[in-house]
Amino acid sequence: EVQLVESGGGLIQPGGSLRLSCAVSGFTVTNNYMTWVRQAPGKGPEWVSIIYSSGSTYYADSVKGRFTISRDNSRNTVYLQMNSLRAEDTAVYYCARDRRSGTWAYLDYWGQGTLVIVSS
Amino acid sequence: DIQMTQSPSSLSASVGDRVTITCRATQNIGNYLNWYQQKPGKAPKVLIYAASSLQSGVPSRFSGSGSGTDFTLTIGSLQPEDFGTYFCQQSNNSPLTFGGGTKVEI
Numbered sequence: 639e640v641q642l643v644e645s646g647g648g649l650i651q652p653g654g655s656l657r658l659s660c661a662v663s664g665f666t667v668t669n670n671y672m673t674w675v676r677q678a679p680g681k682g683p684e685w686v687s688i689i690y691s692s693g694s695t696y697y698a699d700s701v702k703g704r705f706t707i708s709r710d711n712s713r714n715t716v717y718l719q720m721n722s723l724r725a726e727d728t729a730v731y732y733c734a735r736d737r738r739s740g741t742w743a744y745l746d747y748w749g750q751g752t753l754v755i756v757s758s
Numbered sequence: 759d760i761q762m763t764q765s766p767s768s769l770s771a772s773v774g775d776r777v778t779i780t781c782r783a784t785q786n787i788g789n790y791l792n793w794y795q796q797k798p799g800k801a802p803k804v805l806i807y808a809a810s811s812l813q814s815g816v817p818s819r820f821s822g823s824g825s826g827t828d829f830t831l832t833i834g835s836l837q838p839e840d841f842g843t844y845f846c847q848q849s850n851n852s853p854l855t856f857g858g859g860t861k862v863e864i
Contacts (some may be wrong), residue, residue, distance in 0.1 A: 748801035
């Protein structure tokens with residue numbers, strides 16, 4: 639059975655840092671594209687970052703230079719290091735698998751999400 | 759970035775009704791369009807990928823159509839468990855972008 643379990647969210651002051659974790663079972667993160675997607679209260683989801691099977695990483699402009707995605711192959715876990723947090727980063731953060739072929743691409747497995755609140 | 763616009767933003771329908779949600783992209787995305795259903799407090803769940811392909815395990819009353827810039831999600835006969843918010847998402851260009859959602863009430 640495939641499971642993605644996020645952790646690490648919480649209440650943090652503006653300018654602070656958090657590291658989110660996404661522990662995966664049922665497939666190997668190294669062989670897949672893994673993404674972070676966030677969703678602010680009452681809003682549509684927003685793509686944040688991706689790490690390819692090759693290890694290449696990409697970020698939304700809104701988080702570039704502040705967030706870093708990485709993975710630990712031995713733990714089969716993906717991370718999102720979030721620095722210089724702002725109020726507008728407040729959201730539920732989901733990790734998801736980005737499944738692709740030559741003719742389609744979609745997010746097929748998602749975690750349950752972890753809530754990040756940036757507030758003083 | 760490609761902007762995705764959904765309509766309506768909300769709707770109320772009865773069990774057995776045929777429901778249609780539309781999604782428009784600001785540029786041609788081919789058939790790189792996916793539909794997700796989200797229940798309160800839960801993660802989105804993919805229903806349709808590549809505009810019209812039904813994800814495994816999803817009831818056949820859900821169908822998708824369209825290509826280019828205009829897409830449609832249809833629920834053939836609305837069921838009580840179909841309440842929730844539906845999002846379209848394009849995967850043709852980076853960054854992936856989502857529509858604002860359509861809230862379906864029974």
